[in-house]
Amino acid sequence: MLNLILESVAVITAILYLLLAAKEDVKCWYAALISSFIYIYIMYEADLFMESILQVFYVLMAVYGWLQWKSIINRSSKLKIRVWKKSKHFFVVISVLLLSFVSGIILEKYTQAALPFMDAFTTWGAVVTTYMVAKKILENWIYWFVIDSINIYLYISRELYLTAFLFFIYLIIIIFGYMSWKNKLVIVND
Secondary structure: OHHHHHHHHHHHHHHHHHHHHHOOOOOHHHHHHHHHHHHHHHHHHOOOHHHHHHHHHHHHHHHHHHHHHOOOOOOOOOOOOEEOOHHHHHHHHHHHHHHHHHHHHHHHHHOOOOOHHHHHHHHHHHHHHHHHHHOOEOOHHHHHHHHHHHHHHHHHHOOOHHHHHHHHHHHHHHHHHHHHHHHOOOOOEO
16 A cells, blocks of 8 residues: 555656656756655565666756756756757667666576566666756657657556556657757757
């Protein structure tokens, strides 16, 4: 019963995070912090070790994202939505695939992790994509769509049905987030 309550709170705050992020509201990072703290425990209990570690990363990124969006780290004026060059995307995708493969092998050999390669892929993809959100890179929404689609299967396989439903809702919000950010895009290629 406690796990269901915790998962419900984590789902609600995670939805709130994404809705606020789509609106570029800095308060999204508060919701991310709460959701991530709860999901550290939930993912560990579900034997999704990489996902549990990812939640620790999300906690740190919630602080970093808040600082970035408040222009405390980024001393320039308000952070603007940008796009990355194709070469940067190529490097990022290859890096995620290599890290996922190595992590999957380690998890498979040394732990009882469920679906180690899928767990590793969604985790490393989410690491990069969360950084992209903090930096307001438009393509983060496309990366999230791929990662979250895979996560739906991952969470259903671990009987985390509320979280799987959350990621289905994410797919819908992602479309609106992408359109919203694209309308505000300042053409700057990093």
